[in-house]
Amino acid sequence: MAAVPGLALTVTIAATGFVLREIPGVSVFSPMILAIVIGIAFHNLVGTPAVAKAGVVFSLRRVLRLAIILLGLQLTAAQIAEVGATGIAIIALTLVSTFIFTVRLGRMLGVERKLAELIAAGTSICGASAVIATNTVTRAPDEDVAYAVACVTVFGSIAMFAYPLLPGLLGLDAHAYGLWAGASIHEIAQVVAAAFQDGQQAGEFGTVAKLSRVMLLAPVVLSLGLMATRRAKRNGNSQMTAKAPVPWFVLGFIAMVAFNSAVTIPSEAKSMIVMATTFMLSIALAAMGLETDIAKLRAKGFRPLLLGLAAFLFIATFSLVMIKLVG
DSSP states (O other): OTTHHHHHHHHHHHHHHHHHTTSTTTTTSOHHHHHHHHHHHIIIIIOOOGGGHHHHHHIIIIIHHHHHHHHGGGOOHHHHHTTHHHHHHHHHHHHHHHHHHHHHHHHHHTOOHHHHHHHHHIIIIITHHHHHHHHHHHOOOHHHHHHHHHHHHHHHHHHHHHGGGSHHHHTOOHHHHHHHHHHHOSSHHHHHHHHHTTOHHHHHHHHHHHHHHHTTHHHHHHHHHHHHHHHHHHTTOOOOOOOOOOOHHHHHHHHHHHHHHHSOOOHHHHHHHHHHHHHHHHHHHHHHHHTOOHHHHHHTOHHHHHHHHHHHHHHHHHHHHHHHHHO
């Protein structure tokens, strides 16, 4: 029951996004993009009520993960195989390079290590989910977690708006654009919103590429946990190694892909599933907007913000160069 007020708010914002999309000129934007814009505006101009907090968190976590699971019903094993060894290699190399770049640049800029690691994880893996998961081993202060979440949400949102304008300019076909979006945009929902702007094929491939990247969350967090334990031993502290979280929603996504590959779902039912999935993703993005406090980006000064921007530009550029090099 505690989640009802916040869930009602995110549902209302998502529904508003669908309604606004019917206005001429606004239809070029997906309801997901409109939902996050409305959410950010509401939170920073009006303020998200405290009573809505539980529902916003529920929308951002549970609803988003359920929507990701249902996305599996739009894909088949044959489509996932299209990512291939080369695509996976690009995704993995981009992730590792971005994480190392961000942490090292953070040290050069004087950003506190824990905050730099959170921004690195959120940028290189999967946004807010990676920030929260990484903090199970980083154990940063709450304000650092809030800053990192706000940071990756803002820059991921910028990517979500900017990327759909670039495929033609950069000479990217649907396959290359989807891989670029999946390998470099921060949040899963942001990838979906940006990739599908270039068509169904780009959207589906971008989703698969992003989920392939999300699957690397557990080993990254486990590695950070091992490094944190070593640092603790060197400092004479006895700390328990935190367990890396299992991305269960990715396992659910895989299960749905397997089901969709084995069973033919009627077109009418699939159309309803697609609509429901888009609406749930819009709910999650509305919640993301309601969690984005622009004031928090200013509270810690300019350097962490600069780090987040540099990480965003690095992952976008590095992954694009890799894709261009392999053709």
